[in-house]
Amino acid sequence: MGDIGAMGGNHVHELVRRQNAGENQGGGSSSISGLVSTLIPTLIIAVIAFTGFLILSRRFQRIYQPRTYIESLRGSQRSPKQSAGVLGWRNEYNALKDEFILGHSSIDNYLWLRFFKMLTLMCLVGCIVTWPILFPVNATAGGGQSGLDILSFSNVQPGPRYYAQALVAWVFLGWVVFMITRETIYVTHLRHRFYQAPYNAARVSTRTVLFSNLPEDARNEQFLRAEFAGAKHVWLVTVPDDLADKVSERDKAAAKLETGEVKMIQGYVKAQLKKEKKGQESRARLNGAAPASAIELTDKERPKHRLPVLKFLPFGKKVDTLDWSRGELKRLIPEVANEQHEQRGGAGEAKGACFIEFATVEAAEAALRSSKEKKKSKIRPEELGMHPDNVLWKNTTKKSAQVKIMSALCTAFVWFLCIFWTIPVAVIGAISNINYLTDKVPFLSFINDIPDVILGVVTGLLPVILLAVLMALVPIIMNILASLFEPTQGRVQMKVQGWYFPFQVIQVFLVTTFASGAASVVTQIINDPTQAPTLLAQNLPKASNFYISFFILFGLMNSAMMMLNIVPLLLFIILGKLLDKTPRKMYNRYINLGGLGWGALYPKFTNLGVIALAYSSIAPLILGFATVCFALLYLAFRYNILFAVGTNVSTRGESYKRALKQLTVGIYISEICLIGLFAIGVGTTNQSIGPLVLMVVFLVATILWQIWLGRKVNKMDAELPSQIAAEGWLGGRSAPRNSQSDSVTSESALKNGHGNEKPDSLPAVESAPLPQSGKKPISQRIRAFFAPTSAALENVHSVAGNLSTPPRPYTQQEHDEAYLHPALISECPMVWIARDQYGLSKQEVGATQAAVGKDLLTITDEGAWFNDKGKIEWPHEDEGSLRKVPIWEDEPEY
Structure with missing residues (x-):
């Protein structure tokens, strides 16, 4: 699944070219023709890719539906087998709820799908709010624009119509604020209930905390048990x-x-077979x-x-x-x-780190929180819930000062990348619009003589390839940097997410937007440089036209290519035959499911949400295309998560919470854009002052809201563990029994019962049965939407059958060796x-x-x-x- 989302930022400059094609010569807008020229070829490619998926999915089940049968998954983790026929998969796809993923896959995969549902609903409501008001206001404003530009802010002259922009922004951005608040409260409650379910609470990782920077006198079990009263087991880290x-x-x-x-042996066998075929004497x-x-x-x-x-x-x-x-x-x-x-x-010498298992999830949460609050303590709490396979052992023993220095240096380098990457990205953006520069830059006049086919390659294909290479390198570099000092793979993903998001906003959105805007008005700027800020601001809404095409390309092509899964398919077929020369390599490729890389994925799609929000008031048409884009991406990711992919690295839902927080950047950009445009309008008429004041007030309110939300979440994180432990993970409800489970729940199932050997046999398991559940009445779903706390409880209860069955008990050896x-x-x-x-x-x-x-x-x-x-x-x-x-x-x- 490493190809998912990889195409997104690579098409931006091609779309800049298409959107602006012809405007330089004719002075008008070709936005509609650019839209059509993007839609038709993209739709054709998407149809071909989806048809390929329908044909190949029945033949290559290991690529397209491994979760329905592969035995490396336990029965409770599998999805129902797909019905026969080319479209048979639709039966199970439609019957399964998203909450099935919460119980059978992982909380990260479930929240990843929820992220797209949230973005789709956000933009859909945006269409309902903005279109009926802003379309007629903008279209009748008489700004002299044409094509799709008449529906944007660029067609509005400074005056009382600005009030419509400001008030609609209040309503829509207020809706977005509500959505982010609701989802943040929801995911906070969901995480705490999910991890206190018996299945998760019985797992040693859920109750184990990693502590680092232990002073010399703290590197013994007696001290640590005295320091942490609820400690059940202590593993002192040694790095031999x-x-x-x-x-x-x-x-x-x-x-x-x-x-x-x-x-x-293979060479010998082939030689003997060759002899047999020729009729010669053989073994x-x-x-x-x-x-x-x-x-x-x-x-x-x-x-x-x-x-x-x-x-x-x-x-x-x-x-x-x-x-x-x-x-x-x-x-x-x-x-x-x-x-x-x-x-x-x-x-072995104990180093400066330890893993401490606590008796309960509540005790582990309390220990983590209290350690963070102890300002004088040198012991640094790192993480709760890390899987042993995801620990980066050399980094666990690094001293606090060393980690801080390395983190600061790597962060500085990342920001340097943001600035450095601006140069090649801007150059690529200029290449995609190079025909705009020919009238004022004499030495580029030869470009007008280049044949259209070659010019199309230079301005279309070349920028895409160059940007693809540039963008592919960035998350790889960030992963390498984060792996130098972060103690776990989960923390690496969170660090990369924190770094890669601003990079995406700056390079894929801001630099591209302003490079495109500058290219389209470069002649006017050269004639009168003092008008540069005004011209750029006024042309900012027009830049939304290529992002409309961008959403089309992203939604149609990426979703279809995700269904086709071309990269995993080629890796399995071609590389499998070329590289897998032993039974072990064949076995490993077969049983290991690919996962999603949260650090690189979330920023790409969060940036799409930021773009939609930023243009929501000045070019509301973009919200319609964003709605379709997010809906198609949701459908494609849903298939892959239900039937194809696993979870390699867990962030315990933290990556979703961070994405929600990062989405607020779109709110701020939208507010600042309107404030800037209104401020320019004040120079023309005082009627722009009122809308300007309204947006400044809303900006201040947004800042205060974000401070309040952060404090509320911190308070919930502190109170919920003990509250849920007291009332029960299902809030007092009883959990239904789950008959479909391959967990062995008694020690008698273990070999000789002494706990020193691994179980040597388990019963064969089948795919999970298709859950029987009807849709709730719409009134009940609406009430649940406005009650995130109850919704979280209800969704956990819907998969309680799986979550109430603990995994098989550990043998004594397995437990003792868990964090060695x-x-x-x-x-x-x-x-x-x-x-x-x-x-x-x-x-x-x-x-x-x-x-x-x-x-x-x-x-x-x-x-x-x-x-x-x-x-x-x-x-x-x-x-x-x-x-x-x-x-x-x-x-x-x-």
Whole structure:
């Protein structure tokens, strides 16, 4: 899903060109023709992409509906199987409510969909409020505009009509303020109830807090238990770098051995099959039995690799891969095991961080909050609810001062990027409108002689490609920077979201808008530079025309391409065949579901909301196109989240709260734009003073509202945990029993009951049944909309069947190792090779066991085989087959 939303900012300058095409020569507006020229090709591409989805979705179920059957998901996490037929998926798609995602996927995925519903409703109401008033007011104002521009503020002369703009802005922006307030209260209540549900409350991560910057005297369990009275379990962080390096070397040697074995056996199998095809003498097929006599392979048939003196050099001593890997494993496996035993026995030095598990979610919340309030305490509370797999271990032990310095430097660098990126983005914007500059910049006059086809490529395709490369680099750079000091992947995503949003607003919105506006009036500015501010301000509403096309392009093409899922499809088909040469690589690609990157995704779409808000009063037509855009994006994301994607990194709903806060930037930009336009109008007539004062008052009120909302949320975060714990996570209601669950809920289901071994078998599971639920009466839904607290309770209750069933209990070993550094608990991976018909795999299993030792290394050729074409096959189609794979693990739900 890494391609989702990637196209958004890349088309802006192409749309600038289309929107303004011809205006320079004719002096009129070509906004309608530009709109049509964008709509028709975009619609054609969208139809083709959606048709491709309909055709391919039945054939490539792993890409388009893995959540309905894949066994790496528990039964309670699966979606109902889709009905047969090209359009069969619509039955389940329409029957499932969005709250199904809350119970079966994750709170982040659920809130991501809710974000688009909120944006759609926000813009739809905006159309209802603004169009009946502003369209006739603007269209009859006699400003001399044409095309779509007659519906915008640019057609209005300074005077009493400004009151209509101001009053409509009060009503619509007031509605947006209400929406943000409602959603903020809703998500705050939802998060606290969701995480106190039995399913989440029983998970160790929900009750565990990461603390860092521990002073020397605090790095012991006795001190920490005294400091935090409700502590149930304490993990002191050790970062054994030397051991981690050895673990990495051991695992690389195992991977080398596995890859080398499979490559050698596959080469031998293909050679034998070739002989059989030609009728030549070949090795007898043994159907999995060991060969009676050893299979002799020449030196050329055995895999080899080089050992460079320096890792980045491509040359070095050439060695036999199998012999070298076996020797390394025989050396490293006992070394690693001994060091792990010593480190866990107390030899490891406790660093400046710890994980503390509390008995209840309420106690964990209270500990986190009280630690933040202790100003004199050196101990720094970092995060609650992080999954062990998402911990960045080296960053947990960094000192507070070091983290602050690195954060400040990286933030400064990001703001430098915002300024630096302005130059190439502005240049790209100028390229897309370069025909506007030819009349006043003599050396560019040759552009008029360029053939239209070539000019179209230069002004259309080239800017899109250049901007695509520029924009793709930004979130990658930000992820790298945030990973230098943030302690968890969740915090990295939140940091990237905080950085990338202003970048999006500045580059995709503000710079592009003003670059386009400046290009369209450059001649007038050159003639009279003193009029530059007025000309730019007056042409700002006209810039909305290309954003109308932008919303069309974003809504139609992006939603259709998301349904097609072309990038995951190509990665699965092409890269899978090219790179997945061992059963393990095939298995890993098959079972791992892609997730959404909140840090890069939220800012792109929040910026769309900001653009819609910014133009809502000065060019209200944009709200209609934004409504359609957000609705289509909602529908496309809904399909993918229901049937295709998982959750790789959790922010526990915090990314949604931040997006709501960032959306207020659109309110402020809208207010400031109107204030600026009204202020310019004051120079013409005093009748503009009244609307100006109204907007200044509203701006002050918005600032006061945001301060109030922040304090209210802080108060709710402090009071809700204890309040919900007292009344129950369902507010006193009873939770329905959920018959569809694969959770094992008693210790008796665990092997021998001692808690030292992982369960070795679980019953096969099926997809979740289709929930039976009717629609609520519209009056009840309206009441719920204006009661966010009750709505949050109701939505949690609707999935209480899933949330009331705890995950299977942890074994003692699983619990003790939950937040230990991976190097301390990592076991040598099993070597898994494919079985061949001639017995070579059996011979290699025996040779490896003899060279390394059966007690040190496990190697098997079960669960995968070479077919009659020499290609690897493994069982993954039938129900329950995935659990029979040798490397299958029923991992605990931390």
